[in-house]
Amino acid sequence: MPHLRTLCVYFLVALSLVMTNTMTEDLDVLVFLPQNNSYLFSYERVAPAIRYAQKRLKADGGQYSGFNFNIQFENSDCLYDAFFTLADRSCGQKPDLILGPVCEYEAAAVVRLASHWNIPVISAGALATGFANKNKEYSHLTRIAPPYVKMAETFTAMFEHFSWRSALLVFEDDREQRNCYFTLEGVYHLMSNYNIESYVLTDDKPLDTDELLRSISDME
């Protein structure tokens, strides 16, 4: 079999030449970050990291240095900006990769459209339970932060450890970005076999401690 072995070696050498030489490609990367500076993931904080990654990938002389990542930053207003930008822009050339958006509702719209077009999306957000649906709607989403269900696993472990059976979820629902709602939705989703009740605070229904205490004693 020495002949076959030689052939294999040739093949591997040829393959590695192909791998290192022809992986040159222009990739359009569309990045959605809020220009509004009040978010942890605002443009001013995150853009330097993305530019740094771009520079490092290029400079390393490594496997990916042949790729030219053409990065275009667009605004995310945590509402509709990212979705409309993606739709408008894609009438011409569709991006190859999308980074962001982070906010739940905005990410949902963008990821649905991107998944339909087979464009991968990487987001530090989109943490709600629904995004775990990888069959269709959100097939092309990769999340780089632990989703809310992961936090819920911690609660489930605590409940099992202490043999607790019931919980009252107290949260504020801003009816806009609904981060608190989605956070506790993970708990609700995972702990459906426990006795779970909710006490929701909104702008028109601020915290009323007497009522809250009544809710707690009703549950016991």
Ligand SMILES: *[C@@H]1O[C@H](CO)[C@@H](O)[C@H](O)[C@H]1NC(C)=O
């Ligand atoms: C920035 O976002 C915050 C929080 O959502 C909001 O209160 C503020 O009005 C925004 N600022 C501008 C200039 O849009």
